[in-house]
Amino acid sequence: MTDSDKNNIQPDKNLPLAGDIEKDNEPMPPEAVGRGKSLKYKNINITNAAYIVAFIVSLPIILIAAGFIWPETKTIPVKGATTADWAENSFWFEPWGSSKTHKGIDIFAKKGTDLLSSVDGFVWKVGNWKKAGKHIFIIGPKWRIHYYAHLDSILVSKQQWVRSGQKIGTVGNSGNAKGKPAHLHYTIKTLYPRPWAATNETHGSRKKYYLDPHIFLTQ
Numbered sequence: 001m002t003d004s005d006k007n008n009i010q011p012d013k014n015l016p017l018a019g020d021i022e023k024d025n026e027p028m029p030p031e032a033v034g035r036g037k038s039l040k041y042k043n044i045n046i047t048n049a050a051y052i053v054a055f056i057v058s059l060p061i062i063l064i065a066a067g068f069i070w071p072e073t074k075t076i077p078v079k080g081a082t083t084a085d086w087a088e089n090s091f092w093f094e095p096w097g098s099s100k101t102h103k104g105i106d107i108f109a110k111k112g113t114d115l116l117s118s119v120d121g122f123v124w125k126v127g128n129w130k131k132a133g134k135h136i137f138i139i140g141p142k143w144r145i146h147y148y149a150h151l152d153s154i155l156v157s158k159q160q161w162v163r164s165g166q167k168i169g170t171v172g173n174s175g176n177a178k179g180k181p182a183h184l185h186y187t188i189k190t191l192y193p194r195p196w197a198a199t200n201e202t203h204g205s206r207k208k209y210y211l212d213p214h215i216f217l218t219q
C-alpha cells in the first residue's frame with residue numbers, strides 16, 4: 001500500500017463509528033422496550049431478517065408443493081407384464097396370512113425378470129427382511145412410497161434418483177415367498193392420510209394410507 005493509497009481510504013459509512021458502539025453499549029432507555037424500538041436501536045435490519053425467516057418457514061411448503069407438481073409418469077413395474085399377470089381384486093384381499101389383509105398386488109413373472117421403477121423417484125431405502133425378502137422403497141411424486149418386495153436382486157442403492165421404467169432389480173421369491181412362484185409384491189403408500197379411502201373392512205382405517213396398485217397402474 002502506497003502513501004497515496006492510504007490517503008484515499010475513506011471511512012466506511014456503513015461501519016459503526018466509535019461513538020455509535022459506545023451508544024450501543026448504553027442500557028436501553030426504559031421507554032424503548034416493548035415499543036418495537038429495540039430492533040432499530042441495535043441497528044438490525046428488520047426487513048432482511050423478515051425475508052430470511054419467511055424463506056426458511058416457506059421451504060417445507062415449497063418442497064411439499066413440488067412433490068405434488070412432480071409429474072407421475074407410470075410404468076408397470078415388471079418388464080412385459082400386463083393386467084393378466086396380477087389379480088385385480090388382490091388389494092386388501094383377506095385372509096392373507098399373518099398380514100391379515102393384502103396391502104398391495106402380486107405381479108407374477110419368471111424369476112430374474114426385470115423389475116422397473118413404476119415412477120420417477122428417490123430410493124429411500126433397500127434391504128432384506130424375513131417376510132418381505134429383498135425389497136426397495138422409492139419415494140415418488142405426490143409423496144407416495146412405492147414398495148417392491150420378494151426381489152431376487154436389487155440394482156439400486158439408497159439415496160439414488162431413478163426414472164420411471166428404469167431397471168432397479170429383478171423379480172424373485174425371496175422372504176416368505178420362498179418355494180412359491182416368483183412374483184413382485186407391489187405396495188403404494190401415501191405419506192399423508194386420505195380419509196375418504198378408509199372403510200369398515202379389516203384394517204379399513206389403515207386404508208387411508210394405501211392406494212390400490214391395480215387402479216394406479218390402469219388409470
Ligand SMILES: [Zn+2]
Binds near residue numbers: 102106184185
Ligand atoms: Zn403380495
